[in-house]
Amino acid sequence: MLTAREAGPVPAAADVRQANHAQAPAEVAVDVGQVDAGAHAAAAAALLRCAWTPPCVRYSDDYVRWHLSHPGAAPAVAVMARDGNRPVGFVALLPRGLARDAGTTSVYVLSFFAVHPEYRGARIGFALAARAVALADRPVIVYTQPGSRSARVLARAAEARGWIYRPLAGLRTYAGGSGPGHAGVAVRHATVEEYVAAVKGPLAPGDAWRLPTLEEAAYSLTDPRGACLAVAEREGATRGAALIVRSQLVTAAGNEDVPALDSVHIDADHAAVLSAFRVFALAWSGGAPVVTAANLHAVPAGAIREAGFRATRSSFDAALIGEPSDPFVSETRSTNLEVV
Numbered sequence: 001m002l003t004a005r006e007a008g009p010v011p012a013a014a015d016v017r018q019a020n021h022a023q024a025p026a027e028v029a030v031d032v033g034q035v036d037a038g039a040h041a042a043a044a045a046a047l048l049r050c051a052w053t054p055p056c057v058r059y060s061d062d063y064v065r066w067h068l069s070h071p072g073a074a075p076a077v078a079v080m081a082r083d084g085n086r087p088v089g090f091v092a093l094l095p096r097g098l099a100r101d102a103g104t105t106s107v108y109v110l111s112f113f114a115v116h117p118e119y120r121g122a123r124i125g126f127a128l129a130a131r132a133v134a135l136a137d138r139p140v141i142v143y144t145q146p147g148s149r150s151a152r153v154l155a156r157a158a159e160a161r162g163w164i165y166r167p168l169a170g171l172r173t174y175a176g177g178s179g180p181g182h183a184g185v186a187v188r189h190a191t192v193e194e195y196v197a198a199v200k201g202p203l204a205p206g207d208a209w210r211l212p213t214l215e216e217a218a219y220s221l222t223d224p225r226g227a228c229l230a231v232a233e234r235e236g237a238t239r240g241a242a243l244i245v246r247s248q249l250v251t252a253a254g255n256e257d258v259p260a261l262d263s264v265h266i267d268a269d270h271a272a273v274l275s276a277f278r279v280f281a282l283a284w285s286g287g288a289p290v291v292t293a294a295n296l297h298a299v300p301a302g303a304i305r306e307a308g309f310r311a312t313r314s315s316f317d318a319a320l321i322g323e324p325s326d327p328f329v330s331e332t333r334s335t336n337l338e339v340v
């Protein structure tokens with residue numbers, strides 16, 4: 001019998017084999033439990049590489065380890081499913097700090113959620129998600145692909161704890177190519193101090209914008225894929241900030257590196273500032289034809305187009321998991337937190 005301990009009722013191994021058209025072992029018990037995040041990074045990365053099909057993120061050992069070691073108000077939480085010694089499922093909660101008009105909030109972003117293709121449909125995904133939610137001592141932000149089964153699994157995991165799963169927004173991934181920026185806005189490399197000062201800009205009620213500590217912002221620059229911090233200025237006044245990373249993808253054509261705008265924070269002149277970030281990111285990348293942005297929720301749609309960005313076919317649904325009585329969970333409308 002294939003069982004996901006802590007998962008509740010599970011199908012018999014024969015049903016799982018049938019559902020997945022794969023050879024599942026006849027007599028196995030899958031253990032689901034918390035593990036040390038850093039020590040299991042390579043195993044998690046290997047699992048993620050076989051769980052996703054291109055086009056997808058390139059889950060190098062270094063990239064996954066770097067995320068799992070991210071500093072924050074709490075350490076990362078990692079949960080692994082194992083069939084004997086074989087890792088067959090993984091999920092992580094990564095700490096992030098957010099600014100709101102009502103102060104600051106520490107959240108987790110749920111990421112690196114995957115079950116080995118041969119083991120799907122046996123409620124291992126649910127067991128992993130339920131364990132992670134049970135371990136969470138703060139709200140959890142999740143990004144799922146529209147229509148994917150992960151959103152249903154995560155909603156049930158929230159329900160199992162008596163928490164809610166609150167859909168927040170559909171986020172389109174945008175791509176911007178070369179083309180003139182905006183003459184009136186200057187974007188330049190920022191020090192860690194300048195960047196953190198710039199993202200402390202004014203917030204509307206319901207906004208929850210990424211606010212790293214100095215240590216966390218400095219850690220961004222150690223991203224093994226390559227990253228830089230940038231600020232936008234107009235007539236000497238700061239207008240916005242962004243984290244620019246070299247995202248690593250696997251496509252049908254092979255490995256591709258694409259500069260990406262993350263944690264885009266714009267106070268005013270949205271189109272002009274976003275356009276200037278586009279031009280800066282392309283120059284920083286050393287000749288990439290496009291820059292992508294997976295979360296421009298905080299930028300008006302008209303300004304995104306005006307800034308030279310077009311919608312791609314890729315999108316994510318953002319949702320919040322947390323206690324129904326927590327105002328952050330019930331009142332947040334928008335976040336610019338990076339899609340991990």
Ligand SMILES: CC(C)(COP(=O)(O)OP(=O)(O)OC[C@H]1O[C@@H](n2cnc3c(N)ncnc32)[C@H](O)[C@@H]1OP(=O)(O)O)[C@@H](O)C(=O)NCCC(=O)NCCS
Pocket residue numbers: 019020051052113114115116119120121122123124125126127143144145148149150152153
């Ligand atoms: C999402 C994922 C982690 C779920 O893992 P899992 O162990 O298969 O999940 P569960 O068995 O707990 O639940 C899956 C749900 O989909 C259904 N399902 C599972 N396998 C299925 C299949 N082959 N065909 C149709 N439905 C299937 C299950 O019945 C269950 O729904 P139900 O509880 O309403 O019946 C796994 O599919 C995966 O690794 N996908 C690729 C990576 C990914 O998308 N990660 C999520 C990023 S947020």
